[in-house]
Amino acid sequence: xxxxxxxxxxxxxxxxxxxxxxxxxxxxxxxxxxxxxxxxxxxxxxxxxxxxxxxxxxxxxxxxxxxxxxxxxxxxxxxxxxxxxxxxxxxxxxxxxxxxxxxxxxxxxxxxxxxxxxxxxxxxxxxxxxxxxxxxxxxxxxxxxxxxxxxxxxxxxxxxxxxxxxxxxxxxxxxxxxxxxxxxxxxxxxxxxxxxxxxxxxxxxxxxxxxxxxxxxxxxxxxxxxxxxxxxxxxxxxxxxxxxxxxxxxxxxxxxxxxxxxxxxxxxxxxxxxxxxxxxxxxxxxxxxxxxxxxx
Amino acid sequence: xxxxxxxxxxxxxxxxxxxxxxxxxxxxxxxxxxxxxxxxxxxxxxxxxxxxxxxxxxxxxxxxxxxxxxxxxxxxxxxxxxxxxxxxxxxxxxxxxxxxxxxxxxxxxxxxxxxxxxxxxxxxxxxxxxxxxxxxxxxxxxxxxxxxxxxxxxxxxxxxxxxxxxxxxxxxxxxxxxxxxxxxxxxxxxxxxxxxxxxxxxxxxxxxxxxxxxxxxxxxxxxxxxxxxxxxxxxxxxxxxxxxxxxxxxxxxxxxxxxxxxxxxxxxxxxxxxxxxxxxxxxxxxxxxxxxxxxxxxxxxxxxxxxxxxxxxxxxxxxxxxxxxxxxxxxxxx
Numbered sequence: 025x026x027x028x029x030x031x032x033x034x035x036x037x038x039x040x041x042x043x044x045x046x047x048x049x050x051x052x053x054x055x056x057x058x059x060x061x062x063x064x065x066x067x068x069x070x071x072x073x074x075x076x077x078x079x080x081x082x083x084x085x086x087x088x089x090x091x092x093x094x095x096x097x098x099x100x101x102x103x104x105x106x107x108x109x110x111x112x113x114x115x116x117x118x119x120x121x122x123x124x125x126x127x128x129x130x131x132x133x134x135x136x137x138x139x140x141x142x143x144x145x146x147x148x149x150x151x152x153x154x155x156x157x158x159x160x161x162x163x164x165x166x167x168x169x170x171x172x173x174x175x176x177x178x179x180x181x182x183x184x185x186x187x188x189x190x191x192x193x194x195x196x197x198x199x200x201x202x203x204x205x206x207x208x209x210x211x212x213x214x215x216x217x218x219x220x221x222x223x224x225x226x227x228x229x230x231x232x233x234x235x236x237x238x239x240x241x242x243x244x245x246x247x248x249x250x251x252x253x254x255x256x257x258x259x260x261x262x263x264x265x266x267x268x269x270x271x272x273x274x275x276x277x278x279x280x281x282x283x284x285x286x287x288x289x290x291x292x293x294x295x296x297x298x299x300x301x302x303x304x305x306x307x308x309x310x311x312x313x314x315x316x317x318x319x320x
Numbered sequence: 321x322x323x324x325x326x327x328x329x330x331x332x333x334x335x336x337x338x339x340x341x342x343x344x345x346x347x348x349x350x351x352x353x354x355x356x357x358x359x360x361x362x363x364x365x366x367x368x369x370x371x372x373x374x375x376x377x378x379x380x381x382x383x384x385x386x387x388x389x390x391x392x393x394x395x396x397x398x399x400x401x402x403x404x405x406x407x408x409x410x411x412x413x414x415x416x417x418x419x420x421x422x423x424x425x426x427x428x429x430x431x432x433x434x435x436x437x438x439x440x441x442x443x444x445x446x447x448x449x450x451x452x453x454x455x456x457x458x459x460x461x462x463x464x465x466x467x468x469x470x471x472x473x474x475x476x477x478x479x480x481x482x483x484x485x486x487x488x489x490x491x492x493x494x495x496x497x498x499x500x501x502x503x504x505x506x507x508x509x510x511x512x513x514x515x516x517x518x519x520x521x522x523x524x525x526x527x528x529x530x531x532x533x534x535x536x537x538x539x540x541x542x543x544x545x546x547x548x549x550x551x552x553x554x555x556x557x558x559x560x561x562x563x564x565x566x567x568x569x570x571x572x573x574x575x576x577x578x579x580x581x582x583x584x585x586x587x588x589x590x591x592x593x594x595x596x597x598x599x600x601x602x603x604x605x606x607x608x609x610x611x612x613x614x615x616x617x618x619x620x621x622x623x624x625x626x627x628x629x630x631x632x633x634x635x636x637x638x639x640x641x642x643x644x645x646x647x648x649x650x651x652x653x654x
Binding site for chain 2: 145207208209211212213214215216217218219226227230231233
């Protein structure tokens with residue numbers, strides 16, 4: 025039985041890949057995301073040096089602010105830290121924060137949307153007004169306030185991001201739920217004696233799956249951007265290294281104008297990962313709404 | 321007697337007003353019979369089913385003196401008990417546009433397995449064997465259980481829904497417009513399948529349709545519904561040969577007969593009223609060519625003629641003359 029299940033999951037993954045590969049950009053995006061995932065997974069073994077170790081050149085002098093070279097492929101910071109090692113280890117933090125807050129936020133958003141849309145009435149009213157209030161909050165300041173309230177450990181950063189990113193997905197999924205619940209097969213399921221939650225999770229949820237996956241990748245992308253922004257502003261977890269945090273240290277060092285390599289590498293990583301996620305979500309969007317498909 | 325509902329009322333609340341969709345309706349269904357309900361659109365046929373199965377929208381309300389099914393008082397049953405003991409186990413439904421009633425993301429067989437498991441202790445393997453039997457009894461190959469609904473034609477989906485309704489050997493199957501949207505050949509095959517499975521599974525059918533031809537083929541008794549209640553119920557033959565209510569006469573006029581191809585079809589002018597008051601009257605009086613002054617003041621009593629032929633009309637004693645007049649077009653147009 026369990027082998028059958030694992031086989032089913034594997035088939036499902038292959039199906040997901042097929043959906044993404046339908047779209048050229050989706051395919052590129054997928055492999056870039058995959059690359060970052062592998063780097064994140066094996067980061068401690070891939071990084072040549074610890075992130076905060078002062079490195080010395082062969083002549084005994086501190087390897088401070090070295091541009092990219094054979095010895096230090098991504099250059100070094102003013103304190104002689106190896107930027108490549110920092111980048112690799114930061115990938116792990118960023119991917120972790122992005123995945124976890126992205127997934128938490130889609131779980132919150134999907135449930136709020138499904139329950140509000142399905143039950144309607146007072147439940148809908150209350151849940152959607154809460155969503156509206158969250159919409160009224162300025163995004164970044166809200167996250168910063170939450171982080172300062174909870175503390176700056178990485179768990180709290182993840183939580184703070186997840187607590188605000190879910191709002192868009194909740195609205196969209198509610199709208200879709202309202203449309204699906206009018207369909208005849210939902211009425212038929214109720215006539216068979218299916219309970220409300222069975223209808224929601226077994227009959228409606230699978231029908232909005234493409235939309236759900238689209239918003240999952242959106243939420244992950246948003247979480248990554250948010251984490252980078254908060255870290256850049258100095259509200260990240262000082263104990264773990266992240267791409268935003270690297271930019272923050274550059275800012276603190278005052279070498280922004282000269283150390284171009286220090287700026288380009290983390291910035292490029294953020295842009296590459298977020299863009300790839302948007303490409304992937306674009307592929308799902310086409311699947312969910314075939315009219316968007318480019319003419320071929 | 322399998323199902324008996326006395327004085328059944330279903331109303332919808334709208335802008336502070338109660339609109340009656342089913343109004344003082346008396347329904348009896350015998351064990352092992354096909355009871356047909358005919359009536360034009362908007363007369364409350366579908367609301368009747370929704371009320372009986374407790375599928376009303378949140379603004380709908382059902383009231384009755386009593387509803388007894390198979391010796392059980394289903395009116396005062398708790399929602400939970402109704403769901404677990406009555407729905408599908410004893411009363412199942414083939415919904416209107418049954419073709420769209422299958423969930424597009426699951427295989428047809430799995431959906432029937434789900435129903436069986438929800439209501440009985442069968443294992444998945446046992447349920448699969450049952451599904452194969454069910455599909456074969458409605459004329460589908462057992463292997464089709466592994467197909468998705470979109471791989472089926474309309475008629476096949478209809479058959480699959482019928483198979484699903486039979487899954488737990490219910491005593492009553494409610495079929496809401498079971499052949500609407502199918503071409504005539506498929507309609508005919510479905511009707512035959514229905515007749516077959518009814519004998520095989522020994523159940524009663526409550527058949528809802530506006531198509532009187534389907535009724536004559538399948539139903540043993542017919543109730544003619546107008547403005548939320550039955551104006552006439554009788555054996556199928558009596559409905560066609562001795563219609564006693566002016567509305568029934570009008571309805572039979574509106575359908576072609578194969579024995580009398582030259583007959584002109586006559587439709588009843590006007591449309592069903594919205595029942596928004598409790599004042600006593602015959603709700604058909606506005607459209608009735610034989611209406612008397614009294615018809616707008618008195619609610620006609622249900623009268624038992626003979627052979628369980630019941631009619632609610634003040635002029636029931638003149639039914640033979642009225643039926644003759646009703647065959648003339650001039651009667652309806654003046």
